[in-house]
Amino acid sequence: MSGAAVIGVVGAGAWGTALAQVLASDGSPVLLWAREPELVSEINATRRNRLFLPGAELAPGIAATGTLADLASCAALLVVVPAQFLARVLADLPAGPRDLVLCAKGIEAGSGRLMAEVAAAAVPGAELAVLSGPTFAHEVAAGLPTAVTLACGGGEAQWQRLAPLISRKTLRPYYSDDLIGAEIGGAVKNVLAIACGVVEGLGLGQNARAALIARGYAEMLRFGLARGARAETLAGLCGLGDLVLTCSSASSRNFTLGQALGQGQSAAEALAGKASVAEGASTAPVLAELAARDGIAMPIATAVHRLLAGELSAAEAAAELLARPLRAEQGGSP
Numbered sequence: 265m266s267g268a269a270v271i272g273v274v275g276a277g278a279w280g281t282a283l284a285q286v287l288a289s290d291g292s293p294v295l296l297w298a299r300e301p302e303l304v305s306e307i308n309a310t311r312r313n314r315l316f317l318p319g320a321e322l323a324p325g326i327a328a329t330g331t332l333a334d335l336a337s338c339a340a341l342l343v344v345v346p347a348q349f350l351a352r353v354l355a356d357l358p359a360g361p362r363d364l365v366l367c368a369k370g371i372e373a374g375s376g377r378l379m380a381e382v383a384a385a386a387v388p389g390a391e392l393a394v395l396s397g398p399t400f401a402h403e404v405a406a407g408l409p410t411a412v413t414l415a416c417g418g419g420e421a422q423w424q425r426l427a428p429l430i431s432r433k434t435l436r437p438y439y440s441d442d443l444i445g446a447e448i449g450g451a452v453k454n455v456l457a458i459a460c461g462v463v464e465g466l467g468l469g470q471n472a473r474a475a476l477i478a479r480g481y482a483e484m485l486r487f488g489l490a491r492g493a494r495a496e497t498l499a500g501l502c503g504l505g506d507l508v509l510t511c512s513s514a515s516s517r518n519f520t521l522g523q524a525l526g527q528g529q530s531a532a533e534a535l536a537g538k539a540s541v542a543e544g545a546s547t548a549p550v551l552a553e554l555a556a557r558d559g560i561a562m563p564i565a566t567a568v569h570r571l572l573a574g575e576l577s578a579a580e581a582a583a584e585l586l587a588r589p590l591r592a593e594q595g596g597s598p
């Protein structure tokens with residue numbers, strides 16, 4: 265590694281490791297924090313992360329550390345810890361880095377907080393941004409072209425700092441200042457990807473999957489608009505773009521979880537023994553709860569929650585959605 269790393273990555277799961285890999289692709293030094301000590305040794309000694317990103321040979325510019333304090337001198341941190349663990353990891357983050365780029369896609373169970381709300385409480389002085397979009401980790405790590413939304417809470421001044429740090433030949437960020445929209449797109453699409461996996465597992469066909477994508481997007485819009493997101497953000501990479509990707513591919517962990525549910529497994533069976541996360545499983549209950557509390561119709565997300573909770577079978581969930589009263593597609597009468 266040449267020189268001190270300006271950019272650090274917090275979390276060495278598939279996505280954190282892939283981000284480190286693309287950022288190091290131009291020779292930049294990148295400091296990657298892993299929670300698992302054996303992963304720190306493996307990455308530094310063998311240039312591999314067999315647990316979370318098998319198949320990738322990691323760039324020489326990546327240095328792994330198990331000590332969060334080592335990140336103090338980085339100007340910017342990409343925070344890639346799963347949503348339910350974010351608050352705990354941020355509590356131990358050293359003072360120093362000015363920009364925190366939040367990369368997890370989820371809503372915190374219990375509190376209902378989006379990731380930027382969690383981070384604002386845990387690290388009050390930081391400037392927050394959200395990186396989200398259609399980004400399968402193994403493709404990004406392999407250097408395949410990828411575009412993301414980079415929503416900057418610090419507006420254009422923050423974008424001017426972050427865009428050169430984050431963009432690479434194969435990673436193209438687009439500017440937004442809509443943090444809430446970027447967060448809601450990623451969190452809600454994970455739940456909808458489970459629903460599309462269920463359609464696959466039940467063998468309901470491609471018409472049904474396209475219908476779920478379109479009606480799921482209507483749910484994402486209703487939920488997002490009620491919380492201050494902008495419609496055009498949700499129509500972009502971090503919303504519709506990511507929804508289409510994860511609802512159409514068995515590379516998605518959320519989609520494959522849904523497939524297993526559709527084939528009759530329980531959530532516990534489908535998730536047993538997995539080191540990797542399917543964020544939609546944690547987000548579905550809190551999303552359904554927030555929607556019910558705020559009177560926002562989200563029948564697909566709610567059905568996913570009830571299916572995960574074992575309150576109904578996959579076939580019953582599909583039957584319930586099909587039996588809903590006929591209504592106007594865009595609201596209004598009839």
Ligand SMILES: NC(=O)C1=CN([C@@H]2O[C@H](COP(=O)(O)OP(=O)(O)OC[C@H]3O[C@@H](n4cnc5c(N)ncnc54)[C@H](O)[C@@H]3O)[C@@H](O)[C@H]2O)C=CC1
Nearest residue numbers: 276277278279280299316346349368369400401540541543
């Ligand atoms: N894998 C992908 O293609 C993409 C993932 N994401 C998002 O990135 C976030 C991280 O996902 P992945 O990197 O895929 O994770 P992963 O599924 O590859 O790995 C699990 C991660 O959880 C961490 N973890 C487990 N228990 C923990 C604990 N108690 N405290 C703190 N961390 C713990 C592990 O250290 C590991 O980093 C998720 O929110 C995911 O939705 C976003 C875009 C793409």
Ligand SMILES: O=C(CO)COP(=O)(O)O
Nearest residue numbers: 397398399400516517518
């Ligand atoms: O967010 C992702 C791609 O954009 C990854 O999706 P899964 O978490 O469902 O694998």
